[in-house]
Amino acid sequence: MSHITDVFGADVFTDDVMRERLPKRIYKALSSTIAAGAGLDPSIADVVANAMKDWAVEKGATHYCHWFHPMTGATAEKHDSFLSPTGNGNVLIEFSGDKLIQGEPDASSFPSGGLRATFEARGYTAWDCTSPVFIKRDGGNTTLFIPCAFISYTGDVLDKKTPLLRSMEVLSNQAIRVMRLFGNTTATKVTATLGPEQEYFLVDRTLFEKRLDLQMTGRTLFGAPSPRGQELDDHYFGSLNNKVASFMADLNTALWRLGVTATTQHNEVAPAQYEIAPVFGTINVAADQNQLVMEMLEKTAEDHGMAVLLHEKPFAGLNGSGKHLNWSLGSDDGINLLNPGKTPHENAQFLVFMCAVVRAVDKYAKLLRASVANTGNDHRLGANEAPPAIISIFLGDQLSDILEQLKGGDGATSSKQGGEMTLGATSLPPLARDSGDRNRTSPFAFTGNRFEFRMCGSAISVSGPAFVMNTIAADVLKEIADELEGADDVEATAQTILKRIATDHNRIVFNGNGYSEEWVEEAAKRGLPNMRSTVEALEAVLDASTVEVFERHGVLTKAELHARYETLLEQYSHCLNIEAQTALQIASRQILPAVAKYAAKISSAEGALFDGMKAELATKGAALQEAITALQAAANAAAAAGCARKVAEAYRDVVFPAMQAVRAAADSLEGIVDKEFWPLPTYADLLFTK
Numbered sequence: 015m016s017h018i019t020d021v022f023g024a025d026v027f028t029d030d031v032m033r034e035r036l037p038k039r040i041y042k043a044l045s046s047t048i049a050a051g052a053g054l055d056p057s058i059a060d061v062v063a064n065a066m067k068d069w070a071v072e073k074g075a076t077h078y079c080h081w082f083h084p085m086t087g088a089t090a091e092k093h094d095s096f097l098s099p100t101g102n103g104n105v106l107i108e109f110s111g112d113k114l115i116q117g118e119p120d121a122s123s124f125p126s127g128g129l130r131a132t133f134e135a136r137g138y139t140a141w142d143c144t145s146p147v148f149i150k151r152d153g154g155n156t157t158l159f160i161p162c163a164f165i166s167y168t169g170d171v172l173d174k175k176t177p178l179l180r181s182m183e184v185l186s187n188q189a190i191r192v193m194r195l196f197g198n199t200t201a202t203k204v205t206a207t208l209g210p211e212q213e214y215f216l217v218d219r220t221l222f223e224k225r226l227d228l229q230m231t232g233r234t235l236f237g238a239p240s241p242r243g244q245e246l247d248d249h250y251f252g253s254l255n256n257k258v259a260s261f262m263a264d265l266n267t268a269l270w271r272l273g274v275t276a277t278t279q280h281n282e283v284a285p286a287q288y289e290i291a292p293v294f295g296t297i298n299v300a301a302d303q304n305q306l307v308m309e310m311l312e313k314t315a316e317d318h319g320m321a322v323l324l325h326e327k328p329f330a331g332l333n334g335s336g337k338h339l340n341w342s343l344g345s346d347d348g349i350n351l352l353n354p355g356k357t358p359h360e361n362a363q364f365l366v367f368m369c370a371v372v373r374a375v376d377k378y379a380k381l382l383r384a385s386v387a388n389t390g391n392d393h394r395l396g397a398n399e400a401p402p403a404i405i406s407i408f409l410g411d412q413l414s415d416i417l418e419q420l421k422g423g424d425g426a427t428s429s430k431q432g433g434e435m436t437l438g439a440t441s442l443p444p445l446a447r448d449s450g451d452r453n454r455t456s457p458f459a460f461t462g463n464r465f466e467f468r469m470c471g472s473a474i475s476v477s478g479p480a481f482v483m484n485t486i487a488a489d490v491l492k493e494i495a496d497e498l499e500g501a502d503d504v505e506a507t508a509q510t511i512l513k514r515i516a517t518d519h520n521r522i523v524f525n526g527n528g529y530s531e532e533w534v535e536e537a538a539k540r541g542l543p544n545m546r547s548t549v550e551a552l553e554a555v556l557d558a559s560t561v562e563v564f565e566r567h568g569v570l571t572k573a574e575l576h577a578r579y580e581t582l583l584e585q586y587s588h589c590l591n592i593e594a595q596t597a598l599q600i601a602s603r604q605i606l607p608a609v610a611k612y613a614a615k616i617s618s619a620e621g622a623l624f625d626g627m628k629a630e631l632a633t634k635g636a637a638l639q640e641a642i643t644a645l646q647a648a649a650n651a652a653a654a655a656g657c658a659r660k661v662a663e664a665y666r667d668v669v670f671p672a673m674q675a676v677r678a679a680a681d682s683l684e685g686i687v688d689k690e691f692w693p694l695p696t697y698a699d700l701l702f703t704k
Contacts, residue, residue, distance in 0.1 A: 018270060025073070025149040026273040027066055035065040048144050049346075050203060051183065059111025066147055067096060067109035070158035073149050077157045078109060080117035080139040082164040083174040084124040085581045087475045089305050090164075092119045092139070093157060114160065115141050121166050125584070127577025129170045136167035142175060145302045148272050161302050170574055174477035177569050178298050181484035182206055184567040188488045189343060189351065189367075191495035195504055196363045201345035206484050209294030209464075210304045211278070213335035213472050214311055215286050215323040216258060218703045221695040222321035226604075230596045231589075232325035232473070233390070236605070236677055238684040239331050240697035244284045252281045255704055258288070261318040265290070268310045274303045283399070284332040285701040294340055294464075297484070301477045304337075308473075326390030326471040329697060334394035335472035341483055342464035343367065353463040359416050359426035362508060369420075369515040370494060371465060372407060374486040375458055376522035378563070379405035380543050380554035381486065382458070383469070385479040387551040387582070389589040391471040396546065401457035401468045403551075404537045404544045406524040408456035414525060420516035425509050455528030481569065489563050548586050549662045555579040583658040590665040590673075594649045597673050601642050604693040605680050609635045612691040630686060638679035645672040 033041055040061045046052040070078070079091045098108040121130055121137025130137075139162035148159050164173035171177060182205070189204035222228050227235040254262065262279050269276040269292075278291035290307065294300065308324055315322040327334040343351040351367045358364055375382060382405055396402040409417065412430045419426040432447035453459055457469045470479055494511055501507035521540040526533060537544060545551040554560060556579055564570040570578075613631045616624055649672075652664035684692060 021267060022270045023273040025271045027069060027147040028273065031069060035069060037061065044143065054143055056111065056115065059115050063109045063111045063114040066114065066158060067107065070149060071096065071107060074156040075149060075158045077155065079157045079159050080119065080162045081159045082139050082162045083305065083475060083477060084164060084172060085174065085578065086125060090119070090124070091159070092117060117162065121172060124172060125581040126166070126172055127580035129172065129573065129577045130166050134167065137164060137172060139164050142179065142298065145299050146273060171570060174475050175298065178301060178477045178481040180569045181481040181488065182297060184569060185484045185488040188491035188495060192366060192491050193345065193363065195495065195498045200347040201349065203346045204351065205344050206297040207294045207342050207344055208297040208300035208476065208480060209292060209340035210300060210476050211289060211291040211338040212304065212307055213282055213287065213289045213337065215328050215335065216261070216288060216315060216320045217286060217323060217700045219316065219319050219321045221699055221703060224695050226600055227596050228321070228323065231593050232323055233328045234330065235593060235597045235673070236600060236680045236694060237330065237697045238681045240701055243332055249281050249285050249287070250283045254281065257318065257704055261314060261320065264317065265310060265314045268314060269307060272306055274306060284329070287333065287335065294342065297480050301475070301480055304476050324473040326473060327393035329701070333399040336394065336400055336468060337470045337472050337474065337476065339467040339470050339476055339479060340461070340464050341467060350463050352465065354413065357429050358413065359419070359429045365512055366494060366508060368413065369512050370490040371487055372522060373515045373519050374490045375405060375407055376519040377490070378486040379522070380545065380557065381482055381560050383543070383545050384551045384554040385482040386469045386471060386474060387548040388471060388474060389548060389586055390473055392548055394471060395469060401455060402528050403546050404534070404542050405457050406528065406537070406542065407522050408453040408459035408525050409523055410451060410460060410525065413460060414523060417516045417520065417523065420512045421520065423513045453525060485563060485567055485569050488567060547666055549666050552579055552582055580658055583662045587662045587665050590669055591649065591653065594645060594669050594673055597676050598642060598646060601638060601676050601680055605683065606635065606638060608691045608693045609683055609687060612687045627686065634679060634683050638676065638683060641676040641679045645676050648672040
C-alpha cells in the first residue's frame with residue numbers, strides 16, 4: 015500500500031484539486047460557498063462541471079451520478095454517462111453546469127408519506143457543493159458521485175440531507191448571535207461536527223448464505239445460545255486474527271481513498287463484533303461519509319469471503335451494535351464552543367452553550383428518542399448493552415458540581431480538578447486524571463469537549479438524529495440570544511438564565527447506572543419519558559412542540575413531519591412483516607422437514623432412551639407447528655388492521671410475540687436434533703468460524 019498521505023483523498027475532488035484545475039476567480043467563488051455558506055453562483059457551474067468531468071475521465075469514469083439520501087435511510091444513485099451525440103454519428107464527452115446542479119430522478123418510487131401520489135413522478139436532486147464530489151468503482155463501473163439533496167416537484171423535502179443542511183444554517187446563525195453577546199467579533203460561522211463510531215459483526219459468507227434470515231432481515235430469527243458467548247470478556251480489544259486484520263486493512267484503504275478519516279479499529283464486546291470510527295468532521299459530510307462506511311464495509315467483507323451485519327441485534331443474548339454520535343460545535347475562528355477549558359466555572363460562554371444543550375435535551379427528549387427509533391433499536395435499547403430508552407444527560411463530576419453551583423444563583427466559583435495518578439512503578443509515567451469519569455450507560459454523555467449521543471443504532475442514517483440535535487440546540491440558543499439582546503446587563507442576565515436552566519432541567523442530569531431498575535423508577539419520579547417501542551416513540555414527531563420548533567426555524571413543515579411519521583411507521587411494519595414471513599419460511603420449509611427426517615431416522619430404534627427422544631420430538635414438533643399457524647394468522651390480521659398506526663401496533667403487540675413463540679419452539683428443537691440434520695448454521699458456527 016502507498017503511504018497514507020498519498021492514498022488519502024485520491025478519489026475525491028478535494029480543495030487541492032479544485033485549486034489546481036479551476037480558474038482563480040471560479041475557485042474563490044466556490045470556496046466561499048463551501049467555507050462560508052455564501053450562495054452558489056450558477057454562472058460558475060459550467061466551468062466547475064467541466065473540470066470535474068476532466069478529472070473523473072482521467073480516472074476512468076464514464077458516468078456521473080446524483081447521489082442522495084431518500085427517507086428509506088439508505089442511499090440512492092441515478093447514473094448517466096458523459097456521452098453526448100454530435101448528430102453525425104459521433105459523440106462528445108460533455109458535462110454541463112446544469113447537469114451538475116440539478117438532476118431529475120423519479121420521486122414516486124421513494125417513500126413520501128403521502129406527499130406524492132404514485133402518478134406524480136417528478137422530483138429533483140440539487141448539488142450539495144459543501145460535501146466533496148468523489149469517484150467510486152463498482153465492479154467494472156467507474157463513476158463520478160455528486161452528493162445531492164432530494165425534493166419533490168412541489169418543493170417538499172423527500173430526503174434526509176435537506177433538513178440537515180437547513181439545521182446547520184439555523185444552528186450557526188443562533189450560535190453566532192450568542193457569541194456576539196460575549197464579545198466575539200471575528201467568528202462568522204459555527205459548524206456542527208460529528209464523529210460516528212460504527213459497530214458491526216463479521217461472519218463467514220458461506221454460512222451467511224445458508225441463513226435466509228440473515229440475508230432477508232440482517233439478524234438471526236432462530237438460534238439456540240452458543241456454549242460460549244461473551245461471558246469471558248476476552249473479545250473486547252482482543253488481538254485481531256489475520257483474516258479480519260486483512261479485511262480492515264483493505265477497508266481502510268478504500269475509505270482513505272474516499273477521504274474518510276478512518277482511524278479507530280478494534281474488536282468489540284461480542285464475538286465476531288468490531289468497530290470503526292473516523293475523526294470528526296462537518297456534520298453533513300460526516301453523514302455522507304458514514305453511508306460510505308456502511309457500503310464499503312459490505313463490499314470489502316464480500317471480497318474477503320465474509321458478510322457484514324449492520325443490524326442493531328444480529329444475535330439474541332449478545333451485545334447489539336450501535337453508532338455513537340460525537341457531536342460538537344466549532345466556530346470558523348477556531349473556538350470549540352463545548353470545550354470547558356481548565357476552569358469551566360470561569361468560562362461563561364461555555365456554560366451558556368452547555369446549559370443550552372441541557373435544556374434542549376430535556377425539552378425535546380421525546381423527539382430525540384424518536385430520531386433513533388426503528389425495529390432494530392427496539393431490541394437493543396435498555397438491554398444492558400446500550401443506553402436505556404430513557405433520555406438523560408451525563409455531565410460528570412466537574413460539570414455536575416458547576417450546575418449545582420449555578421442553581422444557587424451567585425454563579426459558579428470553582429471547578430473540580432482530576433489531579434494526577436502515580437502508578438507505583440518508576441518505569442511508568444504519572445498520568446493526568448480527567449476531571450470526570452465516563453458513563454457508558456448514558457444516552458447523552460459529555461465526554462470532554464463534545465456530547466456523545468449513544469442511542470443511535472448501527473444501521474441507521476445519522477442525518478435524522480443529527481438534524482434533530484442541531485435544531486433543538488438552535489432553538490434554545492435563540493431563546494437565550496433573544497433574552498440577552500434585550501437585557502441592560504448581559505452578564506447578570508446570563509447568570510439568571512444559567513440559574514434557571516440549572517434549576518428547571520436538573521432532572522435530566524444523571525451520572526449513575528442507567529442499566530439499573532432503580533434508575534427506571536427514579537426516572538419515572540422525575541417525569542422523564544420511557545418509550546420502549548418505536549411505535550410509541552414516533553408519536554413525538556406529531557407533537558405540537560415538534561411541529562413548532564421545526565416550522566419556527568424553517569427546517570421541516572408540518573406536512574413534511576407528518577410524511578416522515580407515516581414513512582417511519584410503514585417501515586416499522588414492513589420490517590416486522592419481512593421478519594415474520596422469513597420466519598415462517600424457515601420454520602415451515604427447513605426446520606420442520608429437518609425434524610421430520612430426524613424423527614424418521616430414529617423411529618425404528620428401540621429402547622427407553624429412544625422412546626423418550628421420540629416423544630420429545632413429537633411434542634416439540636407439534637408445538638412448533640402450532641406456533642407457525644398462530645404466526646401466520648397474526649401476520650394476516652396485522653396487515654388488515656387499518657391505518658398505519660393500528661397496523662404497526664398489531665405487528666408490535668401480536669406479530670412480534672408470535673415470532674418469538676416460533677423461535678422458542680424451534681430453538682428448543684435445535685438442542686435435541688442431530689447436527690447432521692439441523693438445516694441452519696448455529697450460533698457457534700457463525701460467531702467462531704474464522
